[in-house]
Amino acid sequence: MPITIRQNTMLEYLAQAGQPLTSEDLASHLGVSPKTVRNDIRALNHTGKGVIIDSKRGVGYFIADNSKTHIMVNQNEENFQYEVLKAVIDSPRVNLYELADRLFISDSALMTMVGNLNNVIAQADPSLQIRRVNNDLLISGTEGQRRHVFNLFLAQEIREKDLPLDKYASYFAFSDLRELYSLINTLHEQEHIKMNGFAAISFVLHISVLLERVHEGNYVYQKQADLDHDACREYAETLKQLLEKKFQITLPDQELAYIYHLYLGQFQTVEPVNQTKLDQVIHQVLTAIRETFYVDFSRDIDLAAYLRNHMKSLYQRAQADRFLINPLTSDIKTQYPFIYNLSVFAAVLFQKKLKFQIPDDEIAYIALHFLASYDTIQSERTKNILLITPYGLGNQRLIQVKLNQIESFEINTKDTPTIKEAQRIIHQTRNIDLVLTTEPIKVSLGVPSFLYHGLLSDEDVAGISRLLQQEKKTKHKLVMEKFMDPRLFFPGKNLTNPEDVIRFLCQKLVDNGDVDANYVNLVLERERLSSTAYENNHAIPHAIQRVAMNSAIAVCSLPRAIDWNGKKVRLVLLLALTSERNSDFEDLFGELVKILDSTSFVNRLARVTEFETFIKLCKEKVTVH
Known part of the structure; x- marks a missing residue:
């Protein structure tokens, strides 16, 4: 059972006091009667967590278990943000100081919560952020946009915590989320509608927001003429009827369009991106990465195919404005900043070439492909060695046998009779790791070289192995x-x-x-x-x-x-x-x-x-x- 804002404030006040307080002290701080304080304490002690606030006759009330209090206060922070967001969405504008008093918090604490909410809203549409005009807080936008803001807040929580649906129960006064989930899930099973876990929770929360807002007299306005996807229209009509019967509410016709568009986001098909163009763009992106970051992802022959499939799906999601939530975004940015920044670079190019925006979470999914490919490239054991030798195929085969003694790598060899020809091969292939030569080289080849005499000795093989290993060592201590x-x-x-x-x-x-x-x-x-x-x-x-x-x-x-x-x-x-x-x-x-x-x-x-x-x-x- 969630605690109220006043109860939360009382817990914090007692915890900060560090000494017992009387019911009169608490009542004065909270602006209520001592009887209300005693009722709140009784309710807190019946939340199922044992005795939270204890008392001593003639002394006052005190916190019985600080650890429980800390947990309860932290768990209730989302409810504060919800109350702030709901207050701003429900009114054209709300007075900052009146709202702070109503929530029993300081105006600075209220503005901190507004800042946290705006960080979430800004990721989707900065124009819908909560604004302070003089001493009032307000959100500009239509009813549909206001619902979108509320759903952004819920989506952020889905991303940050893998929580059961019950976690959101305190946000909704009109509908029971468990009953709503059961109703929607039964319909979807009957109609064979498949949604993953995040999508299913998100869909239920969208519908719950709809019911809450309609119950309060707030409606969206969308044209009926847009409902041209037969299956989605039928799903929406069926769900509308079920909702009206279950919750004894009349949903205006314009709400049918809102439900329809929720389904359309799940099933909408759009003109796919041209595959030839997509392949060209992927090639351009990988080339630009090689020239900018000096990582040649073309060495991973599977990456282009993975990117093609991913970008085709991402293009579809972008057209339907149904981007994925990525729970790993923060971890990827923190643990793999080089790969993440490389992925941001790639996303910018994809955006310019394919004409759609890629949000932060989707960039992190692209980063997963580059991360897997980078690991593949880094773990490659193949080394390409060019032999400059006049002795022909027999000598090359003998050297190959000797080089196979190097267990750390798989060695491929190629031979050429002249240094000039070696320069041409190195320039054209750009994949030579080492040059072996029987003659001293006086020109720069751009790759390491090793001088040997006719036949490779065991000492030569050990020297070549050390030279190949040096590529893995850091050149600078810092x-x-x-x-x-x-x-x-x-x-x-x-x-x-x-x-x-x-x-x-x-x-x-x-x-x-x-x-x-x-x-x-x-x-x-x-x-x-x-x-x-x-x-x-x-x-x-x-x-x-x-x-x-x-x-x-x-x-x-x-x-x-x-x-x-x-x-x-x-x-x-x-x-x-x-x-x-x-x-x-x-x-x-x-x-x-x-x-x-x-x-x-x-x-x-x-x-x-x-x-x-x-x-x-x-x-x-x-x-x-």
Whole structure:
């Protein structure tokens, strides 16, 4: 049984007091009578969690078990947000201070909740965010848009917690969710309508919102002429009749269109994307990734097919405006930032080429394909070795036998008689890992080379194995140290929002001669696509393109955490990288994952005031790993 807002406030007040309080004390704080306080305490102690508030005659009331109180208060936070959202949706505008008083919270706490709700709403449509006009809160939009806002809030909870339907019961006064779910599920079983778990819960919640809003006299307005999908219209008509009978409510005809469009989102078929065009776009995306990030995903022969199937389905979802919720989005962004940023880059190209928007959750699904492919590429054991030898096929076969002694890799060999021909092969194939030669090479081939004499000895084979293994070793003990400069280290800056931080650091990079004045626009553009804030109190803003004149990292710490698109941030590392062909971007993100993997260590870095100490701590963290 959910606790009320007043009961929640009483629990928090008692917990903060740290000493017994009388019913008169509590009544004065809550603005109610002592009798109401005693009734609330009795109700709390009958929630099934044992005695929550105990009393001592002549002394007062006190918390019996702080751990239970903490759990109950935390579990009730969503109800607060629901009450705020419902109040704003139900009225053209609501007074900020009156709403805060009604909820027994401070006006600052109320605005914090509004900010959290707006973070959710902004992901779908920033124009529908809750606005403060003077001392009033309001949402602009039609009834359909207001319902959409409410469903965004529910969808966010579905994403963040794998919860039973009962979790949402307290949000709805008119309909019983269990009864509603049973009714809808029975209909769908009879009609052989298949929905996955998230889709089924989402559908039930949409219908419950409909019933709640109609019961309160709020209706949508959609044209009946649009109902041209026979099956969806029949499903909607049947469900409308069942709802009216079950809940003794009359649903206006325009609500039939609303239900119809819910079904249409499940079954709507649209003109599929042209496969030839899609294949061309995928090729262009993979080529652009290779040129920008220097990762050749074409080496994974299966990736293009996986991307083709995924993008075809995503295109269909985009046309129906029915994007998937991805519970792994936050984990992917935090644990695999290089792959995620590469996927954002790919998503931008897909959006431009295929003419539809890709939200954050869908980008994370694309990232899963790139992550699997990257693991495949990284774990490849095949090495291509080019022999420059005048001795012909017999010698090549003998060398192949000797190279097969290297157990760490599968070796493919190819021979050529001249260095000039070797240069041509290396340039054309771009897949040669090592050159073996019987003659000293005085020109640059762009790949490692190994000099041997006629026949490979065991010592030669061991040397070749070591040379191949070196590709896996990190070239620098601390990659980020190459790019950091004391002139770009700014501890304890009193900046209050993400854009101010980004503009400040970009200007410092401009002043340092590392980027041009337009770089700030590129960083802000990347930020709009997907937030660069992570779970552990840090953000790593950067541009998608590698357009810096000099690679650099500008660092800024904040005395107090700021809100960065729903996440707390105290440490910001703004990256700028040149287009020079190397793996710096990949290596840097890999290193940052190790350094910034805990909130406590990030906060420790944020308190550092000396550049040398900052570098020292980062080095120590990498060494520990």
